[in-house]
Amino acid sequence: xxxxxxxxxxxxxxxxxxxxxxxxxxxxxxxxxxxxxxxxxxxxxxxxxxxxxxxxxxxxxxxxxxxxxxxxx
Numbered sequence: 679x680x681x682x683x684x685x686x687x688x689x690x691x692x693x694x695x696x697x698x699x700x701x702x703x704x705x706x707x708x709x710x711x712x713x714x715x716x717x718x719x720x721x722x723x724x725x726x727x728x729x730x731x732x733x734x735x736x737x738x739x740x741x742x743x744x745x746x747x748x749x750x751x
Contacts, residue, residue, distance in 0.1 A: 684726070686723065696733065710743075
C-alpha cells in the first residue's frame with residue numbers, strides 16, 4: 679500500500695506486523711522498518727514524502743537498503 683503524503687505511520691488496531699519503506703521526493707529510501715509490530719508509532723522521518731507498506735518479511739536486507747533509488751510503476 680502506498681501512503682502519500684506521509685512521513686510517519688502507526689499500527690494501532692492491526693493484528694499483524696508489516697514492513698514499511700519510507701521514501702523521499704527523489705524516490706530514495708530514507709528508512710526501512712522491518713516487521714513493524716501492532717500498536718506502535720513510528721518516528722517522524724522529515725525527509726520522507728511517502729511510505730510503502732508490505733507484508734512482514736517482504737523487505738529482506740539484500741533486497742533494498744537505505745539510499746537505494748526505487749521505481750514506482
